[in-house]
Amino acid sequence: MLEILHKLGINTPDIIAQMLVFGIVYLILSKYAFGPVTALLEERRRRIAEGEDNLKKIRDNLAAAEATAEEVKAKANAEADRMIKEARDTAAAAGESERQKVAAEANAIITKAREGSELERARILGELKRDFSRLVLDATARATGKVLTPEDHARLNTEALSQITNN
Amino acid sequence: MLADSVFLTSLVSVLSDAAAAHGGEAHAGGHGGHHGVDADAKGLFAGDSILSYFTNSVLVGLIVVGLILWFVRGAMKKVEMVPGRKQNFLELVVEFLYKQVENIVGPKIAPQAFPLLATIFIFVTVANWFGLLPGVGSIFVLRVGPDGHGQAPLLRPATADMNMTIGIALISLVVWFVITIRELGFGGFIHHTFGPKGGLKGALKYGLMPIFIVVGVIEVISIIFRPMTLSLRLYGNVFAGENLLHTMATLVQTGNAAVDFICSVLLRIPFFLLEILVGVLQGMVFALLNAVFIKLSTTHDEEHGEEAHH
Numbered sequence: 001m002l003e004i005l006h007k008l009g010i011n012t013p014d015i016i017a018q019m020l021v022f023g024i025v026y027l028i029l030s031k032y033a034f035g036p037v038t039a040l041l042e043e044r045r046r047r048i049a050e051g052e053d054n055l056k057k058i059r060d061n062l063a064a065a066e067a068t069a070e071e072v073k074a075k076a077n078a079e080a081d082r083m084i085k086e087a088r089d090t091a092a093a094a095g096e097s098e099r100q101k102v103a104a105e106a107n108a109i110i111t112k113a114r115e116g117s118e119l120e121r122a123r124i125l126g127e128l129k130r131d132f133s134r135l136v137l138d139a140t141a142r143a144t145g146k147v148l149t150p151e152d153h154a155r156l157n158t159e160a161l162s163q164i165t166n167n
Numbered sequence: 168m169l170a171d172s173v174f175l176t177s178l179v180s181v182l183s184d185a186a187a188a189h190g191g192e193a194h195a196g197g198h199g200g201h202h203g204v205d206a207d208a209k210g211l212f213a214g215d216s217i218l219s220y221f222t223n224s225v226l227v228g229l230i231v232v233g234l235i236l237w238f239v240r241g242a243m244k245k246v247e248m249v250p251g252r253k254q255n256f257l258e259l260v261v262e263f264l265y266k267q268v269e270n271i272v273g274p275k276i277a278p279q280a281f282p283l284l285a286t287i288f289i290f291v292t293v294a295n296w297f298g299l300l301p302g303v304g305s306i307f308v309l310r311v312g313p314d315g316h317g318q319a320p321l322l323r324p325a326t327a328d329m330n331m332t333i334g335i336a337l338i339s340l341v342v343w344f345v346i347t348i349r350e351l352g353f354g355g356f357i358h359h360t361f362g363p364k365g366g367l368k369g370a371l372k373y374g375l376m377p378i379f380i381v382v383g384v385i386e387v388i389s390i391i392f393r394p395m396t397l398s399l400r401l402y403g404n405v406f407a408g409e410n411l412l413h414t415m416a417t418l419v420q421t422g423n424a425a426v427d428f429i430c431s432v433l434l435r436i437p438f439f440l441l442e443i444l445v446g447v448l449q450g451m452v453f454a455l456l457n458a459v460f461i462k463l464s465t466t467h468d469e470e471h472g473e474e475a476h477h
Contacts, residue, residue, distance in 0.1 A: 008206050009209075010330055013217070013220040017220055017222075018334030019337060021334070026283065029239065033243060034281060036243060041258060041262055
Protein backbone atom coordinates (compact mmCIF):
# COMPACT_ATOMS: atom_id res chain seq x y z
CA MET A 1 0.00 0.00 0.00
CA LEU A 2 2.74 2.40 1.03
CA GLU A 3 4.64 1.42 -2.09
CA ILE A 4 1.64 2.36 -4.26
CA LEU A 5 1.26 5.66 -2.43
CA HIS A 6 4.96 6.34 -2.91
CA LYS A 7 4.83 5.37 -6.58
CA LEU A 8 1.93 7.74 -7.16
CA GLY A 9 3.79 10.44 -5.26
CA ILE A 10 1.00 10.80 -2.68
CA ASN A 11 2.15 12.57 0.46
CA THR A 12 0.42 14.74 3.04
CA PRO A 13 2.25 18.04 2.40
CA ASP A 14 1.49 17.86 -1.32
CA ILE A 15 -2.13 17.03 -0.66
CA ILE A 16 -2.33 20.03 1.68
CA ALA A 17 -0.58 22.22 -0.91
CA GLN A 18 -3.02 21.12 -3.62
CA MET A 19 -5.97 21.58 -1.28
CA LEU A 20 -4.73 25.12 -0.66
CA VAL A 21 -4.47 25.74 -4.39
CA PHE A 22 -7.99 24.47 -5.02
CA GLY A 23 -9.31 26.06 -1.81
CA ILE A 24 -8.03 29.49 -2.89
CA VAL A 25 -9.76 29.34 -6.24
CA TYR A 26 -12.92 27.93 -4.60
CA LEU A 27 -13.14 30.73 -2.02
CA ILE A 28 -12.27 33.54 -4.41
CA LEU A 29 -14.65 32.35 -7.13
CA SER A 30 -17.42 31.83 -4.57
CA LYS A 31 -17.05 35.32 -3.16
CA TYR A 32 -16.06 37.43 -6.15
CA ALA A 33 -17.47 35.61 -9.16
CA PHE A 34 -20.36 33.25 -8.52
CA GLY A 35 -22.00 35.38 -5.84
CA PRO A 36 -22.08 38.63 -7.83
CA VAL A 37 -22.87 36.89 -11.12
CA THR A 38 -25.76 34.87 -9.70
CA ALA A 39 -27.05 38.02 -7.96
CA LEU A 40 -26.74 39.91 -11.25
CA LEU A 41 -28.54 37.14 -13.14
CA GLU A 42 -31.26 37.12 -10.49
CA GLU A 43 -31.57 40.93 -10.74
CA ARG A 44 -31.76 40.67 -14.53
CA ARG A 45 -34.37 37.91 -14.30
CA ARG A 46 -36.35 40.10 -11.88
CA ARG A 47 -36.13 43.07 -14.23
CA ILE A 48 -37.15 40.98 -17.22
CA ALA A 49 -40.10 39.60 -15.23
CA GLU A 50 -40.99 43.14 -14.19
CA GLY A 51 -40.66 44.31 -17.78
CA GLU A 52 -42.90 41.47 -18.95
CA ASP A 53 -45.44 42.33 -16.27
CA ASN A 54 -45.34 45.97 -17.34
CA LEU A 55 -45.64 44.95 -20.96
CA LYS A 56 -48.66 42.83 -20.10
CA LYS A 57 -50.17 45.74 -18.16
CA ILE A 58 -49.47 48.09 -21.06
CA ARG A 59 -51.04 45.60 -23.48
CA ASP A 60 -54.08 45.26 -21.24
CA ASN A 61 -54.35 49.03 -20.92
CA LEU A 62 -53.94 49.41 -24.65
CA ALA A 63 -56.63 46.83 -25.28
CA ALA A 64 -58.91 48.58 -22.78
CA ALA A 65 -58.13 51.96 -24.34
CA GLU A 66 -58.80 50.56 -27.80
CA ALA A 67 -62.09 49.10 -26.61
CA THR A 68 -63.04 52.44 -25.03
CA ALA A 69 -61.97 54.27 -28.19
CA GLU A 70 -64.08 51.89 -30.28
CA GLU A 71 -67.02 52.47 -27.98
CA VAL A 72 -66.59 56.24 -28.10
CA LYS A 73 -66.14 56.06 -31.86
CA ALA A 74 -69.28 54.00 -32.27
CA LYS A 75 -71.17 56.42 -30.02
CA ALA A 76 -69.79 59.40 -31.93
CA ASN A 77 -70.72 57.77 -35.24
CA ALA A 78 -74.26 57.17 -34.06
CA GLU A 79 -74.51 60.75 -32.77
CA ALA A 80 -73.05 62.08 -36.03
CA ASP A 81 -75.50 59.99 -38.05
CA ARG A 82 -78.35 61.28 -35.94
CA MET A 83 -77.16 64.87 -36.31
CA ILE A 84 -76.66 64.49 -40.05
CA LYS A 85 -80.14 63.02 -40.41
CA GLU A 86 -81.54 65.81 -38.29
CA ALA A 87 -79.67 68.40 -40.33
CA ARG A 88 -80.84 66.81 -43.55
CA ASP A 89 -84.44 66.81 -42.34
CA THR A 90 -84.13 70.39 -41.15
CA ALA A 91 -82.46 71.41 -44.39
CA ALA A 92 -85.10 69.61 -46.41
CA ALA A 93 -87.87 71.31 -44.42
CA ALA A 94 -86.21 74.70 -44.68
CA GLY A 95 -85.55 74.16 -48.39
CA GLU A 96 -89.20 73.25 -49.00
CA SER A 97 -90.41 76.30 -47.08
CA GLU A 98 -87.98 78.54 -48.91
CA ARG A 99 -88.97 77.03 -52.22
CA GLN A 100 -92.60 77.64 -51.49
CA LYS A 101 -91.81 81.14 -50.32
CA VAL A 102 -89.76 81.84 -53.42
CA ALA A 103 -92.48 80.35 -55.65
CA ALA A 104 -95.07 82.55 -53.95
CA GLU A 105 -92.86 85.57 -54.31
CA ALA A 106 -92.25 84.67 -57.94
CA ASN A 107 -95.95 84.27 -58.54
CA ALA A 108 -96.60 87.62 -56.85
CA ILE A 109 -93.92 89.25 -58.99
CA ILE A 110 -95.33 87.64 -62.11
CA THR A 111 -98.87 88.74 -61.23
CA LYS A 112 -97.67 92.22 -60.44
CA ALA A 113 -95.71 92.32 -63.67
CA ARG A 114 -98.77 91.18 -65.57
CA GLU A 115 -100.93 93.80 -63.91
CA GLY A 116 -98.28 96.47 -64.64
CA SER A 117 -98.07 95.28 -68.17
CA GLU A 118 -101.90 95.40 -68.57
CA LEU A 119 -102.04 98.93 -67.18
CA GLU A 120 -99.18 100.01 -69.39
CA ARG A 121 -100.86 98.42 -72.36
CA ALA A 122 -104.13 100.20 -71.51
CA ARG A 123 -102.31 103.47 -71.07
CA ILE A 124 -100.42 103.07 -74.33
CA LEU A 125 -103.61 101.96 -76.03
CA GLY A 126 -105.36 105.12 -74.70
CA GLU A 127 -102.55 107.31 -75.90
CA LEU A 128 -102.58 105.56 -79.21
CA LYS A 129 -106.30 106.07 -79.58
CA ARG A 130 -105.96 109.72 -78.75
CA ASP A 131 -103.06 110.19 -81.16
CA PHE A 132 -104.83 108.25 -83.87
CA SER A 133 -108.06 110.26 -83.37
CA ARG A 134 -106.12 113.47 -83.56
CA LEU A 135 -104.34 112.26 -86.66
CA VAL A 136 -107.58 111.15 -88.23
CA LEU A 137 -109.24 114.52 -87.43
CA ASP A 138 -106.19 116.41 -88.71
CA ALA A 139 -106.06 114.34 -91.83
CA THR A 140 -109.81 114.63 -92.42
CA ALA A 141 -109.79 118.39 -91.83
CA ARG A 142 -106.86 118.82 -94.22
CA ALA A 143 -108.41 116.54 -96.81
CA THR A 144 -111.83 118.07 -96.74
CA GLY A 145 -110.66 121.63 -96.08
CA LYS A 146 -113.49 122.34 -93.74
CA VAL A 147 -113.71 123.02 -90.11
CA LEU A 148 -114.99 119.92 -88.38
CA THR A 149 -117.77 120.20 -85.92
CA PRO A 150 -117.84 118.48 -82.53
CA GLU A 151 -120.35 116.01 -84.03
CA ASP A 152 -117.81 115.26 -86.79
CA HIS A 153 -115.16 114.83 -84.23
CA ALA A 154 -117.27 112.38 -82.30
CA ARG A 155 -118.30 110.42 -85.37
CA LEU A 156 -114.74 110.23 -86.80
CA ASN A 157 -113.34 109.21 -83.43
CA THR A 158 -115.92 106.45 -83.11
CA GLU A 159 -115.19 105.13 -86.60
CA ALA A 160 -111.44 105.32 -86.20
CA LEU A 161 -111.52 103.61 -82.81
CA SER A 162 -113.80 100.89 -84.10
CA GLN A 163 -111.30 100.37 -86.94
CA ILE A 164 -108.44 100.10 -84.47
CA THR A 165 -110.40 97.77 -82.18
CA ASN A 166 -111.33 95.60 -85.15
CA ASN A 167 -107.74 95.43 -86.25
CA MET B 168 19.32 27.23 6.02
CA LEU B 169 17.11 27.42 3.02
CA ALA B 170 20.19 27.77 0.92
CA ASP B 171 21.72 24.72 2.56
CA SER B 172 18.91 22.42 1.77
CA VAL B 173 17.51 23.88 -1.38
CA PHE B 174 19.55 24.35 -4.44
CA LEU B 175 18.59 26.67 -7.16
CA THR B 176 16.80 24.90 -9.86
CA SER B 177 17.81 25.95 -13.28
CA LEU B 178 16.10 25.75 -16.56
CA VAL B 179 18.31 23.64 -18.67
CA SER B 180 16.41 22.77 -21.75
CA VAL B 181 13.28 23.16 -23.72
CA LEU B 182 12.61 19.92 -25.43
CA SER B 183 9.66 19.10 -27.56
CA ASP B 184 8.11 15.68 -27.21
CA ALA B 185 9.12 14.96 -30.76
CA ALA B 186 12.71 15.81 -30.03
CA ALA B 187 12.57 13.69 -26.93
CA ALA B 188 11.09 10.89 -29.00
CA HIS B 189 14.14 10.40 -31.12
CA GLY B 190 16.64 11.88 -28.74
CA GLY B 191 16.54 8.83 -26.51
CA GLU B 192 17.69 10.66 -23.38
CA ALA B 193 16.46 9.13 -20.17
CA HIS B 194 15.23 11.93 -18.02
CA ALA B 195 14.56 11.69 -14.35
CA GLY B 196 10.89 12.25 -15.08
CA GLY B 197 8.43 13.61 -17.59
CA HIS B 198 8.12 12.64 -21.17
CA GLY B 199 11.70 11.79 -21.75
CA GLY B 200 13.01 8.75 -23.52
CA HIS B 201 10.95 5.58 -23.72
CA HIS B 202 9.93 5.42 -20.10
CA GLY B 203 6.63 7.18 -20.64
CA VAL B 204 5.18 9.70 -18.22
CA ASP B 205 6.11 9.31 -14.58
CA ALA B 206 3.23 8.42 -12.30
CA ASP B 207 4.18 10.99 -9.70
CA ALA B 208 4.75 14.73 -9.78
CA LYS B 209 8.33 15.87 -9.28
CA GLY B 210 9.50 18.47 -6.80
CA LEU B 211 11.09 21.45 -8.50
CA PHE B 212 13.45 22.00 -5.57
CA ALA B 213 15.80 19.28 -4.42
CA GLY B 214 16.55 18.61 -0.77
CA ASP B 215 14.41 18.03 2.30
CA SER B 216 13.03 21.50 2.91
CA ILE B 217 9.37 22.38 2.64
CA LEU B 218 10.07 23.72 -0.86
CA SER B 219 10.82 20.19 -2.00
CA TYR B 220 7.06 19.68 -1.89
CA PHE B 221 6.64 22.45 -4.44
CA THR B 222 6.06 20.14 -7.37
CA ASN B 223 5.61 20.81 -11.03
CA SER B 224 1.91 20.03 -10.67
CA VAL B 225 1.57 22.55 -7.81
CA LEU B 226 3.16 25.11 -10.13
CA VAL B 227 0.67 24.29 -12.88
CA GLY B 228 -2.14 24.37 -10.31
CA LEU B 229 -1.09 27.88 -9.33
CA ILE B 230 -0.83 28.95 -12.98
CA VAL B 231 -4.30 27.58 -13.64
CA VAL B 232 -5.64 29.39 -10.57
CA GLY B 233 -3.93 32.55 -11.82
CA LEU B 234 -5.45 32.19 -15.27
CA ILE B 235 -8.94 31.62 -13.91
CA LEU B 236 -8.68 34.52 -11.47
CA TRP B 237 -7.21 36.78 -14.17
CA PHE B 238 -10.13 36.05 -16.46
CA VAL B 239 -12.69 36.45 -13.68
CA ARG B 240 -11.12 39.74 -12.59
CA GLY B 241 -11.30 41.00 -16.17
CA ALA B 242 -14.92 39.92 -16.46
CA MET B 243 -15.99 41.34 -13.09
CA LYS B 244 -13.95 44.53 -13.22
CA LYS B 245 -16.85 46.64 -14.40
CA VAL B 246 -20.06 44.71 -13.86
CA GLU B 247 -22.89 46.12 -15.92
CA MET B 248 -26.47 45.18 -16.66
CA VAL B 249 -25.58 45.13 -20.34
CA PRO B 250 -22.48 42.92 -20.19
CA GLY B 251 -19.26 43.13 -22.17
CA ARG B 252 -17.77 40.10 -23.94
CA LYS B 253 -15.90 38.69 -20.96
CA GLN B 254 -18.72 39.31 -18.50
CA ASN B 255 -21.14 37.82 -21.00
CA PHE B 256 -19.05 34.66 -21.31
CA LEU B 257 -18.73 34.32 -17.53
CA GLU B 258 -22.47 34.83 -17.13
CA LEU B 259 -23.12 32.23 -19.83
CA VAL B 260 -20.94 29.67 -18.03
CA VAL B 261 -22.36 30.47 -14.60
CA GLU B 262 -25.95 30.39 -15.80
CA PHE B 263 -25.46 27.12 -17.67
CA LEU B 264 -23.74 25.46 -14.71
CA TYR B 265 -26.28 26.83 -12.22
CA LYS B 266 -29.15 25.35 -14.22
CA GLN B 267 -27.43 21.95 -14.35
CA VAL B 268 -26.74 22.03 -10.62
CA GLU B 269 -30.28 23.18 -9.85
CA ASN B 270 -31.70 20.36 -11.97
CA ILE B 271 -29.76 17.79 -9.95
CA VAL B 272 -29.72 19.03 -6.36
CA GLY B 273 -32.90 21.10 -6.47
CA PRO B 274 -33.51 24.83 -6.06
CA LYS B 275 -33.11 24.76 -2.26
CA ILE B 276 -29.64 23.24 -2.11
CA ALA B 277 -28.36 24.75 -5.38
CA PRO B 278 -27.16 28.06 -3.88
CA GLN B 279 -25.01 26.14 -1.35
CA ALA B 280 -23.72 23.46 -3.70
CA PHE B 281 -23.19 25.58 -6.79
CA PRO B 282 -19.90 27.33 -5.86
CA LEU B 283 -18.14 24.03 -5.16
CA LEU B 284 -19.49 22.20 -8.19
CA ALA B 285 -18.85 25.12 -10.55
CA THR B 286 -15.31 25.55 -9.20
CA ILE B 287 -14.63 21.84 -9.67
CA PHE B 288 -15.88 21.91 -13.23
CA ILE B 289 -14.02 25.07 -14.20
CA PHE B 290 -10.76 24.24 -12.41
CA VAL B 291 -10.58 20.62 -13.56
CA THR B 292 -11.48 21.51 -17.15
CA VAL B 293 -8.97 24.35 -17.38
CA ALA B 294 -6.28 22.24 -15.67
CA ASN B 295 -6.93 19.35 -18.06
CA TRP B 296 -6.75 21.61 -21.10
CA PHE B 297 -3.70 23.38 -19.78
CA GLY B 298 -1.96 19.99 -19.78
CA LEU B 299 -2.40 19.87 -23.56
CA LEU B 300 -0.46 23.05 -24.18
CA PRO B 301 2.95 22.76 -25.80
CA GLY B 302 5.68 22.88 -23.19
CA VAL B 303 3.77 21.06 -20.48
CA GLY B 304 5.89 17.96 -19.81
CA SER B 305 8.49 18.91 -22.38
CA ILE B 306 10.31 21.79 -20.66
CA PHE B 307 12.80 20.32 -18.25
CA VAL B 308 14.63 21.74 -15.28
CA LEU B 309 17.77 20.52 -13.61
CA ARG B 310 17.32 19.56 -10.00
CA VAL B 311 20.53 19.68 -8.05
CA GLY B 312 20.62 18.50 -4.46
CA PRO B 313 22.78 16.74 -1.92
CA ASP B 314 21.48 13.41 -3.22
CA GLY B 315 22.64 14.04 -6.74
CA HIS B 316 20.96 15.64 -9.72
CA GLY B 317 18.45 14.88 -12.41
CA GLN B 318 15.94 16.45 -14.76
CA ALA B 319 12.27 16.98 -14.13
CA PRO B 320 9.54 18.51 -16.28
CA LEU B 321 8.89 22.10 -15.23
CA LEU B 322 5.17 21.73 -15.86
CA ARG B 323 2.93 18.73 -15.25
CA PRO B 324 -0.86 18.73 -15.68
CA ALA B 325 -2.22 19.45 -12.22
CA THR B 326 -4.88 16.79 -12.54
CA ALA B 327 -2.28 14.18 -13.49
CA ASP B 328 -1.10 14.34 -9.88
CA MET B 329 -2.93 12.20 -7.33
CA ASN B 330 -2.26 14.79 -4.64
CA MET B 331 -4.29 17.34 -6.54
CA THR B 332 -7.19 15.00 -7.29
CA ILE B 333 -7.22 13.79 -3.67
CA GLY B 334 -7.10 17.41 -2.53
CA ILE B 335 -10.13 18.34 -4.63
CA ALA B 336 -11.98 15.21 -3.51
CA LEU B 337 -11.26 15.93 0.18
CA ILE B 338 -12.51 19.50 -0.11
CA SER B 339 -15.60 18.17 -1.90
CA LEU B 340 -16.13 15.70 0.95
CA VAL B 341 -15.88 18.47 3.56
CA VAL B 342 -18.28 20.74 1.68
CA TRP B 343 -20.63 17.80 1.07
CA PHE B 344 -20.61 17.04 4.81
CA VAL B 345 -21.24 20.69 5.76
CA ILE B 346 -24.16 21.00 3.31
CA THR B 347 -25.63 17.69 4.49
CA ILE B 348 -25.41 18.57 8.20
CA ARG B 349 -26.77 22.05 7.53
CA GLU B 350 -29.72 20.53 5.71
CA LEU B 351 -30.49 17.48 7.85
CA GLY B 352 -28.72 18.12 11.13
CA PHE B 353 -26.38 15.51 12.62
CA GLY B 354 -29.24 13.41 13.95
CA GLY B 355 -30.98 13.66 10.62
CA PHE B 356 -27.83 12.51 8.83
CA ILE B 357 -27.49 9.47 11.15
CA HIS B 358 -31.16 8.67 10.67
CA HIS B 359 -30.86 9.19 6.92
CA THR B 360 -27.88 6.84 6.75
CA PHE B 361 -28.91 4.11 9.17
CA GLY B 362 -32.66 4.57 9.49
CA PRO B 363 -35.39 2.70 7.64
CA LYS B 364 -36.20 3.96 4.18
CA GLY B 365 -39.19 3.78 1.89
CA GLY B 366 -41.73 4.94 4.50
CA LEU B 367 -41.87 1.56 6.30
CA LYS B 368 -44.05 1.33 9.41
CA GLY B 369 -44.91 -1.06 12.19
CA ALA B 370 -43.34 -4.51 12.56
CA LEU B 371 -41.79 -4.46 9.11
CA LYS B 372 -39.85 -1.34 10.00
CA TYR B 373 -38.37 -2.89 13.14
CA GLY B 374 -37.87 -6.25 11.47
CA LEU B 375 -35.80 -4.75 8.70
CA MET B 376 -33.85 -2.42 11.02
CA PRO B 377 -30.72 -4.65 11.16
CA ILE B 378 -30.57 -4.67 7.37
CA PHE B 379 -30.79 -0.89 7.23
CA ILE B 380 -28.02 -0.62 9.83
CA VAL B 381 -25.79 -2.88 7.70
CA VAL B 382 -26.71 -0.81 4.64
CA GLY B 383 -25.76 2.31 6.64
CA VAL B 384 -22.38 0.85 7.49
CA ILE B 385 -21.81 0.07 3.80
CA GLU B 386 -22.88 3.63 3.00
CA VAL B 387 -20.37 5.05 5.48
CA ILE B 388 -17.62 2.89 3.96
CA SER B 389 -18.58 4.11 0.50
CA ILE B 390 -18.46 7.71 1.77
CA ILE B 391 -14.98 7.11 3.18
CA PHE B 392 -13.82 5.65 -0.12
CA ARG B 393 -15.46 8.39 -2.15
CA PRO B 394 -12.41 10.68 -2.27
CA MET B 395 -10.29 7.77 -3.44
CA THR B 396 -12.69 6.72 -6.20
CA LEU B 397 -13.21 10.29 -7.38
CA SER B 398 -9.53 11.13 -7.37
CA LEU B 399 -8.42 7.88 -9.00
CA ARG B 400 -10.97 8.27 -11.79
CA LEU B 401 -9.78 11.76 -12.64
CA TYR B 402 -6.12 10.98 -12.20
CA GLY B 403 -6.40 7.78 -14.23
CA ASN B 404 -8.09 9.50 -17.15
CA VAL B 405 -5.72 12.44 -17.34
CA PHE B 406 -2.62 10.37 -16.71
CA ALA B 407 -3.73 7.85 -19.33
CA GLY B 408 -4.27 10.72 -21.76
CA GLU B 409 -0.78 12.02 -21.10
CA ASN B 410 0.65 8.56 -21.71
CA LEU B 411 -1.41 8.15 -24.85
CA LEU B 412 -0.11 11.41 -26.28
CA HIS B 413 3.43 10.47 -25.31
CA THR B 414 3.07 7.07 -26.92
CA MET B 415 1.71 8.59 -30.12
CA ALA B 416 4.61 11.02 -30.16
CA THR B 417 7.17 8.23 -29.92
CA LEU B 418 5.35 5.60 -31.97
CA VAL B 419 7.20 6.13 -35.22
CA GLN B 420 10.99 5.99 -34.95
CA THR B 421 12.62 5.60 -38.33
CA GLY B 422 15.90 7.28 -37.49
CA ASN B 423 15.03 10.11 -39.85
CA ALA B 424 14.47 13.17 -37.65
CA ALA B 425 12.15 14.93 -40.11
CA VAL B 426 9.92 11.90 -40.65
CA ASP B 427 9.81 11.18 -36.91
CA PHE B 428 8.87 14.80 -36.22
CA ILE B 429 6.08 14.89 -38.81
CA CYS B 430 4.71 11.54 -37.62
CA SER B 431 4.81 12.60 -33.98
CA VAL B 432 2.82 15.74 -34.82
CA LEU B 433 0.28 14.12 -37.17
CA LEU B 434 -0.37 11.06 -35.04
CA ARG B 435 -1.16 13.11 -31.98
CA ILE B 436 -3.70 15.47 -33.60
CA PRO B 437 -6.77 13.17 -33.26
CA PHE B 438 -5.77 12.28 -29.72
CA PHE B 439 -5.39 15.97 -28.83
CA LEU B 440 -8.98 16.46 -29.97
CA LEU B 441 -9.99 13.43 -27.92
CA GLU B 442 -8.18 14.81 -24.89
CA ILE B 443 -9.95 18.17 -25.26
CA LEU B 444 -13.20 16.26 -25.02
CA VAL B 445 -11.95 14.06 -22.18
CA GLY B 446 -10.77 17.17 -20.33
CA VAL B 447 -14.21 18.75 -20.23
CA LEU B 448 -15.94 15.41 -19.68
CA GLN B 449 -13.81 14.61 -16.64
CA GLY B 450 -14.54 18.03 -15.17
CA MET B 451 -18.22 17.39 -15.73
CA VAL B 452 -18.11 13.85 -14.31
CA PHE B 453 -16.28 14.97 -11.16
CA ALA B 454 -18.78 17.80 -10.57
CA LEU B 455 -21.77 15.66 -11.54
CA LEU B 456 -20.85 12.86 -9.12
CA ASN B 457 -20.46 15.36 -6.29
CA ALA B 458 -23.83 16.87 -7.22
CA VAL B 459 -25.41 13.42 -7.05
CA PHE B 460 -23.77 12.71 -3.68
CA ILE B 461 -25.12 16.01 -2.33
CA LYS B 462 -28.56 15.30 -3.76
CA LEU B 463 -28.68 11.80 -2.25
CA SER B 464 -27.59 12.91 1.20
CA THR B 465 -29.79 16.01 1.41
CA THR B 466 -33.00 14.41 0.18
CA HIS B 467 -35.38 14.05 3.10
CA ASP B 468 -36.89 10.64 3.77
CA GLU B 469 -40.39 12.05 3.24
CA GLU B 470 -39.39 13.02 -0.29
CA HIS B 471 -38.03 9.51 -0.82
CA GLY B 472 -41.35 8.16 0.38
CA GLU B 473 -43.28 10.45 -1.93
CA GLU B 474 -41.09 9.55 -4.88
CA ALA B 475 -41.56 5.84 -4.08
CA HIS B 476 -45.34 6.32 -4.06
CA HIS B 477 -45.18 8.07 -7.43
